[in-house]
Every structure is written in C-alpha cells, then in structure tokens.
Amino acid sequence: MLESIWFVLWGVLWIIYFVLDGFDLGLGALMPALAKNDQEKRIIYNSMGPFWDGNEVWLITAGGVTFAAFPGTYAVMFSSLYSALMLLLFALILRGVSFELRGKVDSPAWKSIWDICLFVGSFAPALLLGVAFANIFAGIPIDKDGVYHGTLFTLLNPYGLAGGLLFLVMFCVHGALWLVIKSGGDIGQDLNQRAQAMAAKLWYAELVLAVVFLIATWFATDLYNNYLAMPLMFVVPLLAVASLLGIRFMMAKGAWVKAWVSSAVFIASAALFGVLGLYPRLLPSSLDPAASMTISNSASSPLTLKIMLGVALVMVPVVIIYQAWVYKHFSHKIHAEDLAYEEAY
Amino acid sequence: MDVLMLSRLQFAAATFFHFLFVPLTLGLSILVAIMETKYVRSGDEEYKRMAKFWGKLFLINFAVGVVTGITLEFQFGTNWSRYSAYVGDIFGSLLAVEATVAFFLESTFLAVWVFGWKRLSPKAHAACIWLVAIASNVSAYWILAANSFMQNPVGYVIRNGRAELDDFLAIITQKWAVLEFLHTVSGAYVLAAFFVMGISAWHLLRNNETRFFKNSFRYAAVMALIFSVFLAINGDFSGKEVAEKQPAKLAAMESHWDTVKGAPMYLLAWPDPENERNSIEAIPVPGALSFLAFGTFDAEVKGLKDFPKEDRPPVLLSFISFRVMVGLGTLFIFLAAWAWLKRKDPQASPLLMRLLPWIIPLPYLANEMGWTLAEVGRQPWIVYGLMRTADAVSPIAVSQVGTTLVAFILVYGLLGLAAFFLLFKYARKGPEPLRVASAAPAGKEVAHA
Known part of the structure; x- marks a missing residue:
C-alpha cells in the first residue's frame, strides 16, 4: 500500500516537472525560430525569468524521490541510462547559466554563445526526456543483476524517438503558448504574433505525434494491459485527447491562458497515461519480465517511506502554494520597463 | 584506468568544482541579507547599493553553483549505483528532504528577490534574501547530514541485504553531523568574508567609493574574525571526533606510523608511505598529538602500521590537505584580527589593503583541502x-565514464573561466552610481496600462 502511494507520488512529481519546466524548455528550443532581434530574445529570457529555476527544482525532487523511495530503481535506471542522463545534465548546466551570464558582457558574440546554450540546453532535454520515458514504458535490456545490456543507441529505437519527438513538440506548444501570454505588452507585438502562429502550426504536429504514439504504444509496450484490466482508467487517455482538442479550441477563441492550461492538462494526462500503464513496475526489463524493477523489489523500508510521506505531504503543498504565489505575482506581460529593469536578464 | 578510478576522478572533479561556488553562496547570502536589512531599517540608499553590488556577484556565483549541484545528485545513480541501492534507504531520503524543504525555497525566492526590487515592499524584498540565506544553510545541513552518514554511519540496520533506516533522528542529530555542519558553514563564512574584504580593500586602495567599501569591509571583518576563531575551536572538536570514530584517518592526516602513548606532533614532517615512515621528522612537540586527539598528553594514538594495508587511506594526500587547511586556518585568524582592528579606518593600513586582495584565493584552497581530507581520508570506504x-561503483563501461570525465573537465573548465572572469570584471567595476530614480519610494506595485 505504502509502495503504491509512493508510486503515485513518484509519477505526480515527474508530471509536475514536465508541466512546469516543459514550457521553458519548449520556449528555449523555439527561441531561434521565434526571436528576430536582441529585444525579442530578451523578452523570451525574461518571460521565463522568475520561474525557470524553481521549475527545475522539480526535476531534482523527482530524482531525489526516486532515490529515496525506490533506491533499487534509481540505481538501475540512472546507471542504465548513463549516457542519456549525462547529456541531459550537461544540457541543463549550459542552459541554466545562460540566463545569468548572457547579459553580463555587452558583446553580440558573447550573447550568441549563451543563446546557443539556451537553445541546445532546452532542445536536448525535451527530446531526451521523451526518449528516456518512452524507453522506460517499453522496457530496456536489463538483467537480473540490474546490468544494462545496451548503449545510448539502443534507446534511439523508433518508439523511443517517437516519444522524444512527442515531448519536444508538446513542450514547444506549451512554450509558445506561454510566450503568447507573456509577450505583446507595449513591446514585442510581432513576437507575440509569431508565437501564436507557431503554436497553431505545431499543434497539428502535436496531434499527429500523439496519435502515432498512442498507437505505437499498443505495439511496442504492454501499458494497455492495465487499462484493459480496469477500463475505467481509459478516462486518462480520453482526458489527454480532450485536452489536446481543448488547446486548439481555446487558441481559436484567442483564450491563451486557457489554451496554456489545456496544454498543461494534456502533458499531465499524457504522462499519467504512461505511468499508470507501468504500475507496478518502475523500469520494465525487455530481456526478462522477472528482472523488471518494481515497487516491491526496489522500494525503501516502510519506515523510510512513512517518514518521507510525511515530509512530502507537508512540503509539496507548501511549495506549490508559494510557487503559485510567484506565478501570480509575475504573470504580467513583459513591458519595455521590465527590460530596462536593472536586474532583468 | 578502470571504471572505479575514472568514477572517483569524475566525482572528485564534479564536487571540487561545485564547492568552488557553494561557500560564497552560503556566506555572501547572509552578508547581503544583513546589508539589505540595514537599508530597510535606516532607509539609507547606500546599503541598498551594497546589497545590489554584492548581490550581483552573489548571483553570478550562485548560477554556476546551482547547475553543478544537480549533476552531483544524479551521479550517485549513474556512477555509484551499487552504493545507491545499498544505502539509498537512508542517503536518498536525506537528499530528497533537502530538495523539498530547502532547495525549492532557495531557488524560488532568489528569483523573487532578483525580479522583485520594484514589485515588493522593501520589507518583503529583504525577507526574500533572508529566506534564500536560511534555505541555503538549511540545505547544507541536510547534505552534510548525508555526508556524515558516510563518515560515521549511525541509525541503521542491515536488513534485506542493505542498510535500512532504523533511527532517523539519530542520523540527523548525530554529533558528527552537527560538527561537520558547523565546520563547513564557518569555513564558508570565512571565505565570503575574505572575498568581501579583498574586493573592498582593492577599491579602498584606489579611493573608489570609500564610504561604500569601508562599510562593506566593516561587516566582513567582523564576520571573518568571529568565524575564523570559531573554526579553530570547532576544528579541535572535529579532530577529537575523527580520533574516536575514524582512527585510520587521524593516523593518515598526521602521518603517524607507530602506535605509542604520549604521541608527539612534529611541526616539520614529510611522509614516506612506501617505507612506512616519515622521511622528515623535526621539531617535536611532546604529547601534542595525544592531547589534540584525546585531550590528555599520555593517551595512546594508534599508528598506521596497526591498520591492515587495505584499510589505510592515502597518507600523502590526507597529510598535505590537513596541514594546508590548518596552516591557512591559523593565518586567517591573524589576518581577520588585523582587519578587525583596522575596521573603522582600513585605509590607514595600506599594507593590509594591498595584501587582502591576494588572500581571496586562500580560503577557497582551505575549503577544498578540508573536503580532500574528509573524503580521501575516509578511503578505502565509501561508508x-x-x-x-x-x-560501490556502477556496472558501466570504461568508455562511458572516460567520455563524461573529459566532458566534465572541458565544460566545467570553460564554465569556471567564464564565471571567474565575470566575478573579476564586476568586482573591479564597483557599484553602480546612485540613480535618482531609485530614490523614489519603492514598494508599490507598478501598475501597467
């Protein structure tokens, strides 16, 4: 029971991470396509300014909770996905510093270095997270001792790549919608128009990829078994479809905040679809079902799970409350005076 | 080289680099918070400029510190998976608590502090930097409690083929953790204080912004003196704790080979591990090692020869790191006392002003040496x-670790260059001139059309 609660919490933490960091990863990946000049780039940087770091802590927490609640899975998953994870980390490092360092030297060459870091550091994690999770859904070649029999390229199979592309496009739509909300004050109207057009265009790609991924999941994984065993759970993929259509509907109405919320619900339900299909496994083995990492063979002791549950049930809502306050306080459109602000990126 | 050695080098490179930025974060956040509090209380714009100037240096430093911290948490899984599986029940939970209790707070409110100068009332804004300062120090406590479990495991039982949690309170309140935390944060405060004093001295020597840098200097001098003295006292307690809990580390850091009662300390010594002796041993202080380790001059101190060879830490590295750390720590007390005596009119002592900028790197070295001793001296054990x-090492390929080790060195090397270049640039540039606009009453929400 305790393990199952932690499985759900584990999924929820990853989902919050995808929803929150998703928009700023997507926006970073879209920056070269959207921004035509330095002012527009700065609008993009500052639209993520007060949020991106707090968002990224959800990744630390999701990783930390994997470690705390399912140390066996943490050990096998992170060592198996070694190269992919290291790429992800290097990307996030370069991305993270680009916010702070970019504006610190008044030279176009210096700035373009960090713009490239932001782009690569956003594009690669979006893609890699999708590749990693698709492979987790499908299972990876691990043996009974938790030793991985594959390479980085093993992960780049068609299903893994489909997952990567879906994440990338999903995050890009999420990011474009965020930019529509945050731009177009007294400056950046062109950027705002471009972001609107981009979101509308990418939505079709998102739709196609989502359908492809749902169908491919039937053939490449056994996630649907849980759903067939308990058909009520089909609510989750249905919610994903509904929210995906909701994005389009809200965009057509020009209700950008609602479109962004729909996008958040889509990301959450798409990820939840995969997580629920995994249960009770956290990392299936494609070599031998008995070698899969599950909640029962990789969980922490009941005492640790209880203490951590107490911490999580108190602290996660507190974090959500103060982060919500930050979002509310800094949700305004970026104006010229925001860019003139001494501390702005 | 094998996966083990490469993974050790990689972890060492990643932690050492990370720890170039952590101490300044821990110490400077407090100084900035104090400066901003003074601004809120007095309304004197000078203190706001101080918070902003030192805050800018803080932010450059923080950016690199925070991104290099992420890789550490993940490296336990990527490179030390057997360790993670064996002690994750305990170690993992401490890291997870750190993230939820402290790291969120730190990251979220730092962003509010950066973007909130005009959007928050001065009081609320100052509260943000206090939250950052407190959260980063609380964060340090959890991380150091986790490290203390590696140094001196308590509160666990071996069950199901792994170490499982038995007494959570024992782990987070053990003496080792408290001492290690106090030692680490005091070392960090000393570093931050010498950083501020060094930069202030550089400007005072040039008569730039004298009021601004005299005030900064005064705060830093007080901090430097309090914590460099405290470090020495705490270091004595820590040494006794090492003597009791990790006798092999004690013997290695003192390069003490033979078990004797009333062990002396040689002010000049040089280890010769191959022949299990010291090639130089001069100026003995009789009974000093016994006294420092156990509080009595005739206590027996176990020598390295009485530990099986496979249980001995690397002697030379432990010895050097310990001596450098203690030597520098002693130097800091004298320098801090000197600076404190001159705190009201530091410019009256041009020699001190000329010296202090060159001192800035030394606390960095001392901090890294402390960690070298803690981690190398614990070998061959991970716990x-x-x-x-x-x-403890992961079952991964040599080529994987080799590639990432090279990548770490390259990426971190460039990142370090960029960060220190910017710190240098902005430190030299000095504070922004007082802007008339910023004298307008702050605090009201800026309304948008």
Whole structure:
C-alpha cells in the first residue's frame, strides 16, 4: 500500500516537472525560430525569468524521490541510462547559466554563445526526456543483476524517438503558448504574433505525434494491459485527447491562458497515461519480465517511506502554494520597463 | 584506468568544482541579507547599493553553483549505483528532504528577490534574501547530514541485504553531523568574508567609493574574525571526533606510523608511505598529538602500521590537505584580527589593503583541502566501515565514464573561466552610481496600462 502511494507520488512529481519546466524548455528550443532581434530574445529570457529555476527544482525532487523511495530503481535506471542522463545534465548546466551570464558582457558574440546554450540546453532535454520515458514504458535490456545490456543507441529505437519527438513538440506548444501570454505588452507585438502562429502550426504536429504514439504504444509496450484490466482508467487517455482538442479550441477563441492550461492538462494526462500503464513496475526489463524493477523489489523500508510521506505531504503543498504565489505575482506581460529593469536578464 | 578510478576522478572533479561556488553562496547570502536589512531599517540608499553590488556577484556565483549541484545528485545513480541501492534507504531520503524543504525555497525566492526590487515592499524584498540565506544553510545541513552518514554511519540496520533506516533522528542529530555542519558553514563564512574584504580593500586602495567599501569591509571583518576563531575551536572538536570514530584517518592526516602513548606532533614532517615512515621528522612537540586527539598528553594514538594495508587511506594526500587547511586556518585568524582592528579606518593600513586582495584565493584552497581530507581520508570506504568504495561503483563501461570525465573537465573548465572572469570584471567595476530614480519610494506595485 505504502509502495503504491509512493508510486503515485513518484509519477505526480515527474508530471509536475514536465508541466512546469516543459514550457521553458519548449520556449528555449523555439527561441531561434521565434526571436528576430536582441529585444525579442530578451523578452523570451525574461518571460521565463522568475520561474525557470524553481521549475527545475522539480526535476531534482523527482530524482531525489526516486532515490529515496525506490533506491533499487534509481540505481538501475540512472546507471542504465548513463549516457542519456549525462547529456541531459550537461544540457541543463549550459542552459541554466545562460540566463545569468548572457547579459553580463555587452558583446553580440558573447550573447550568441549563451543563446546557443539556451537553445541546445532546452532542445536536448525535451527530446531526451521523451526518449528516456518512452524507453522506460517499453522496457530496456536489463538483467537480473540490474546490468544494462545496451548503449545510448539502443534507446534511439523508433518508439523511443517517437516519444522524444512527442515531448519536444508538446513542450514547444506549451512554450509558445506561454510566450503568447507573456509577450505583446507595449513591446514585442510581432513576437507575440509569431508565437501564436507557431503554436497553431505545431499543434497539428502535436496531434499527429500523439496519435502515432498512442498507437505505437499498443505495439511496442504492454501499458494497455492495465487499462484493459480496469477500463475505467481509459478516462486518462480520453482526458489527454480532450485536452489536446481543448488547446486548439481555446487558441481559436484567442483564450491563451486557457489554451496554456489545456496544454498543461494534456502533458499531465499524457504522462499519467504512461505511468499508470507501468504500475507496478518502475523500469520494465525487455530481456526478462522477472528482472523488471518494481515497487516491491526496489522500494525503501516502510519506515523510510512513512517518514518521507510525511515530509512530502507537508512540503509539496507548501511549495506549490508559494510557487503559485510567484506565478501570480509575475504573470504580467513583459513591458519595455521590465527590460530596462536593472536586474532583468 | 578502470571504471572505479575514472568514477572517483569524475566525482572528485564534479564536487571540487561545485564547492568552488557553494561557500560564497552560503556566506555572501547572509552578508547581503544583513546589508539589505540595514537599508530597510535606516532607509539609507547606500546599503541598498551594497546589497545590489554584492548581490550581483552573489548571483553570478550562485548560477554556476546551482547547475553543478544537480549533476552531483544524479551521479550517485549513474556512477555509484551499487552504493545507491545499498544505502539509498537512508542517503536518498536525506537528499530528497533537502530538495523539498530547502532547495525549492532557495531557488524560488532568489528569483523573487532578483525580479522583485520594484514589485515588493522593501520589507518583503529583504525577507526574500533572508529566506534564500536560511534555505541555503538549511540545505547544507541536510547534505552534510548525508555526508556524515558516510563518515560515521549511525541509525541503521542491515536488513534485506542493505542498510535500512532504523533511527532517523539519530542520523540527523548525530554529533558528527552537527560538527561537520558547523565546520563547513564557518569555513564558508570565512571565505565570503575574505572575498568581501579583498574586493573592498582593492577599491579602498584606489579611493573608489570609500564610504561604500569601508562599510562593506566593516561587516566582513567582523564576520571573518568571529568565524575564523570559531573554526579553530570547532576544528579541535572535529579532530577529537575523527580520533574516536575514524582512527585510520587521524593516523593518515598526521602521518603517524607507530602506535605509542604520549604521541608527539612534529611541526616539520614529510611522509614516506612506501617505507612506512616519515622521511622528515623535526621539531617535536611532546604529547601534542595525544592531547589534540584525546585531550590528555599520555593517551595512546594508534599508528598506521596497526591498520591492515587495505584499510589505510592515502597518507600523502590526507597529510598535505590537513596541514594546508590548518596552516591557512591559523593565518586567517591573524589576518581577520588585523582587519578587525583596522575596521573603522582600513585605509590607514595600506599594507593590509594591498595584501587582502591576494588572500581571496586562500580560503577557497582551505575549503577544498578540508573536503580532500574528509573524503580521501575516509578511503578505502565509501561508508566508513560498512561499504568499500570499490564495491560501490556502477556496472558501466570504461568508455562511458572516460567520455563524461573529459566532458566534465572541458565544460566545467570553460564554465569556471567564464564565471571567474565575470566575478573579476564586476568586482573591479564597483557599484553602480546612485540613480535618482531609485530614490523614489519603492514598494508599490507598478501598475501597467
């Protein structure tokens, strides 16, 4: 029971991470396509300014909770996905510093270095997270001792790549919608128009990829078994479809905040679809079902799970409350005076 | 080289680099918070400029510190998976608590502090930097409690083939953790204080912004003196704790080979590990080692020869790191006392002003040496007495670790260059001139059309 609660919490933490960091990863990946000049780039940087770091802590927490609640899975998953994870980390490092360092030297060459870091550091994690999770859904070649029999390229199979592309496009739509909300004050109207057009265009790609991924999941994984065993759970993929259509509907109405919320619900339900299909496994083995990492063979002791549950049930809502306050306080459109602000990126 | 050695080098490179930025974060956040509080209380714009100037240096430093911290948490899984599986029940939970309790707070409110100068009332804004300062120090406590479990495992039982949690409170309140935390944060405060004094001295020597830098200097001098003295006292307690809990580390850091009662300390010594002796041993202080380790001059101190060879830490590295750390720590007390005496009119002592900028790197060195001693001196154990480092490494390919090690060195090297270049640039540039606009009453929400 305790393990199952932690499985759900584990999924929820990853989902919050995808929803929150998703928009700023997507926006970073879209920056070269959207921004035509330095002012527009700065609008993009500052639209993520007060949020991106707090968002990224959800990744630390999701990783930390994997470690705390399912140390066996943490050990096998992170060592198996070694190269992919290291790429992800290097990307996030370069991305993270680009916010702070970019504006610190008044030279176009210096700035373009960090713009490239932001782009690569956003594009690669979006893609890699999708590749990693698709492979987790499908299972990876691990043996009974938790030793991985594959390479980085093993992960780049068609299903893994489909997952990567879906994440990338999903995050890009999420990011474009965020930019529509945050731009177009007294400056950046062109950027705002471009972001609107981009979101509308990418939505079709998102739709196609989502359908492809749902169908491919039937053939490449056994996630649907849980759903067939308990058909009520089909609510989750249905919610994903509904929210995906909701994005389009809200965009057509020009209700950008609602479109962004729909996008958040889509990301959450798409990820939840995969997580629920995994249960009770956290990392299936494609070599031998008995070698899969599950909640029962990789969980922490009941005492640790209880203490951590107490911490999580108190602290996660507190974090959500103060982060919500930050979002509310800094949700305004970026104006010229925001860019003139001494501390702005 | 094998996966073990490469993974050790990689972890060492990643932690050492990370720890170039952590101490300044821990110490400077407090100084900035104090400066901003003074601004809120007095309304004197000078203190706001101080908070902003030192805050800018803080932010450049923080950016690199925070991104290099992320890789550490993940490296336990990527490179030390057997360790993670064996002690994750305890170690993982401490890291997870750190993230939820402290790291969120730190990251979220730092952003509010950066973007909130005009959007928050001065009081609320100052509260943000206090939250950052407190959260980063609380964060340090959890991380150091986790490290203390590696140094001196308590509160666990071996069950189901792994170390499982038995007493959570024992782990987070053990003496080792408290001492290690106090030692680490005091070392960090000393570093931050010498950083501020060094930069202030550089400007005072040039008569730039004298009021601004005299005030900064005064705060830093007080901090430097309090914590450099405290470090020495705490260091004595820590040494006794090491003597009791990790006798092999004590013997290695003192290069003490033979078990004797009333062990002396040689002011000049040089280890010769191959022949299990010291090639130089001069100026003995009789009974000093016994006294420092156990509080009595005739106590027996176990020598390295009485530990099986496979249980001995690397002697030379432990010895050097310990001596450098203690030597620098002693130097800091004298320098801090000197600076404190001159705190009201530091410019009256041009020699001190010329010296202090050159001192800035030394606390960095001392901090890194402290960690070298803590971690190298714990070898061959990853968890002292419980798990050997050699048994902890992931079953991964040499080529994988080799590639990432090179990548770490390249990326971190460039990042370090960029960060220190910027710190240098902005430190030299000095504070922004007082802007008339910023004298307008702050605090009201800026309304948008």
